[in-house]
């Protein structure tokens with residue numbers, strides 16, 4: 001095979017894998033993560049009632065997906081009277097760029113798993129009851145548990 005033909009073949013294989021199995025698996029991870037998050041919330045206004053299996057997760061209230069990959073890029077639950085704590089499953093939403101939980105009754109700590117969200121750019125947590133723990137795991141220059 002010529003170099004070009006090999007390249008084309010590789011690319012086709014990649015597209016095939018990408019569009020079927022891998023792709024479907026990954027938005028399933030997002031779906032499971034959001035359902036796990038929902039299961040830890042008190043939601044008196046029923047904001048997350050649309051987070052159900054009859055509609056695509058990209059249409060769930062407060063959820064925004066990227067156009068290209070149909071993966072969750074934004075979670076906006078501000079001003080919704082939501083209580084509860086943030087499930088560690090949030091760390092599985094690997095395409096997440098924006099989290100806005102402002103003006104709710106969230107409590108507890110932001111789970112360490114959120115530190116895996118390397119695309120995260122914006123995190124609004126104001127006006128909740130979060131405990132003032134380490135909001136950005138690993139970002140505290142004053143303490144290094146590996147020293148010594």
Ligand SMILES: *[C@@H]1O[C@H](CO)[C@@H](O)[C@H](O)[C@H]1NC(C)=O
Pocket residue numbers: 049050051052053054055
């Ligand atoms: C799922 O969400 C949609 C949109 O909010 C709603 O119309 C439908 O009743 C919900 N289905 C269930 C089973 O809760």
Ligand SMILES: *[C@@H]1O[C@H](CO)[C@@H](O)[C@H](O)[C@H]1NC(C)=O
Pocket residue numbers: 023024027028031056057058070
């Ligand atoms: C996951 O993505 C596939 C391919 O775009 C789509 O057909 C499927 O409905 C999506 N699954 C969910 C739960 O949104």
Ligand SMILES: *[C@@H]1O[C@H](CO)[C@@H](O)[C@H](O)[C@H]1NC(C)=O
Pocket residue numbers: 078079103
């Ligand atoms: C959310 O609530 C705050 C405080 O009550 C208010 O200032 C803000 O305008 C609200 N934002 C939206 C998008 O509803």
Ligand SMILES: *[C@@H]1O[C@H](CO)[C@@H](O)[C@H](O)[C@H]1NC(C)=O
Pocket residue numbers: 029032033088089091092113
């Ligand atoms: C997602 O996160 C949870 C808790 O952090 C973990 O138990 C689970 O195995 C992860 N992976 C998937 C694919 O859901």
Ligand SMILES: *[C@@H]1O[C@H](CO)[C@@H](O)[C@H](O)[C@H]1NC(C)=O
Pocket residue numbers: 081103104105127
């Ligand atoms: C804080 O959130 C509550 C709703 O949970 C809202 O009524 C209040 O106005 C907010 N306070 C500020 C300073 O935004």
